[in-house]
Amino acid sequence: MNNKTKFQLSFMMFLEFFIWGGWFVSLGTFLGNNLQATDAQLAMAFSTQSWGAIIAPFIIGLIADRYFNAERILGVLHLMGAVLMYLMYQSTDFATFYPYVLIYMILYMPTLALVNSVSFNQMSDPAKQFSFVRVFGTIGWIVAGLLISYVFFWDSPEGREAGLLKNTFLMTGVASALLGLFSFTLPKTPPKVNRNEKVDISEILGLDALKLLKDKNFLLFFISSVLICIPLAFYYQNANPFLAEIGVENPTGLMTIGQGSEVLFMLLLPYFFKKFGFKKTILAGMLAWTVRYLLFAYGDTGELLFMLIIGIALHGICYDFFFVSGQIYTDSKAGEKYKSSAQGLITLATYGVGMLIGFWVAGKIADYFKIEGVHEWQNIWMYPAGFALVVAILFMLFFKNEKIAYKS
CATH class of the missing domain: 1.20.1250.20 (MFS general substrate transporter like domains)
Incomplete structure (x- = not known):
């Protein structure tokens, strides 16, 4: 270029x-x-x-x-x-x-x-x-x-x-x-496909990659990906209102720490992937969600403000170690035939179905713990913390470790 x-x-x-x-x-x-x-x-x-x-x-x-x-x-x-x-x-x-x-x-x-x-x-x-x-x-x-x-x-x-x-x-x-x-x-x-070529809806949605779910490991990863999007939705939907409501100054600016962290851990990901392998890397990503929400639950705007900042800074591990590692894993399992379809299927399942469920659940729980216009944030954050922990435990117990070829 x-x-x-x-x-x-x-x-x-x-x-x-x-x-x-x-x-x-x-x-x-x-x-x-x-x-x-x-x-x-x-x-x-x-x-x-x-x-x-x-x-x-x-x-x-x-x-x-x-x-x-x-x-x-x-x-x-x-x-x-x-x-x-x-x-x-x-x-x-x-x-x-x-x-x-x-x-x-x-x-x-x-x-x-x-x-x-x-x-x-x-x-x-x-x-x-x-x-x-x-x-x-x-x-x-x-x-x-x-x-x-x-x-x-x-x-x-x-x-x-x-x-x-x-x-x-x-x-x-x-x-x-x-x-x-x-x-x-x-x-x-220019367009990649001839306009006269037959439309294949299953290919567009990545549904032809459903054959990969016959692999028990990939099936477990696929289900885990959908489920982990439920606690992810809590962050997108509630983090900024939470910080603003409890009196944190400049909440939107403070949350940019998460994007800085994302860049840092993106650079560190190849090292972790090679050193610890796929299973441990993705487990670290899952457990980071639990730690983040516990920090949110017990942090405050006084002496414990550092807990909130650490919780925001964990975004790099939460996102990169799970979602980017997952994209690499999907690519390695799919092979040339289903490479694009498999990525499309994971995107549809996570950002589509998984987060759709997650936003709905987050809204219900936040509404339940809202009394006279004030949220009981500690109770709210315990739900995604516990849910992420359950997903991590199930993944740890049932996912069989396997070597993934990764070129950084």
Whole structure:
């Protein structure tokens, strides 16, 4: 790649994840403060991510891969997203807000695959070149959080009281419009599939990889992946409202520690994978969820604030050691024939089905432990902590260790 292409792809990734991190992290706090949404309604709003993940393969497989250049449909989706962001900015009640966020996530989730497609199409050696481009996405997410907390102070007690968190949608809308227009300048990425070729729905959804479930180890990993998404949903849905409610300053900015941790442990993952193997690495990821939620349950804004910070910083282990290790494991088990289908199936099962269940459960439990408008957070966090521990124990007992070839 030449320097111009590197800049284009890096800027694309920066904006892609700046947009997501610029509103999704503080969504729960916004809904509770600005729209007086219930925890069940929070669950509905966050579940739109899962519906987007379920519908995304159809948009990519049936439309983008068949009829349009990837960079063009990326541009159109983000321009439409900018309009929806402005409509969310103007919403004054949840009933008005929900249809907009649902449509937005159905349009946004396919763009995650599109930016990868545009990037890979320009790379001669993706294994070496992609990480440089992708890290700008994480930087974009971090910058969004820092702007919200430390530049605009929208999530400060005064900002929340004044309803300023709605400005996150305005900021994100501007970024989405910018990326929409910028996308039309990106290198051309033509359709991969002949439009006259027969549509295979099972291949698009990754269902032809279901044959891999005949392997008992992979079946156990698959089930564990779905189940571990339930405690994952608790973090996405409740972490920011929890920190804001108990009085932590700059909660959105503080949560960017998790993305910094993600970068660090992504770099350390090859070492852990080679040193301890797949089973121990993924077990560490599962147990980190339990430790994180126990830290949240017993930490506070006083002398025990460090417990909350450590809990946030564990995001790198929680996410990388389980989900990235899982992608590597899936790739090794699938072989060339089912490589793409297997990754699609895992994505559909985790971000689609698993997190859809997780958001619903998180909403129910948060609602149950809410008394006179105040959450009993210690009780709430004990549920995902215990659930992650049970999943880890079952995985430890029944998953048979096996060597996985991994090229870092």
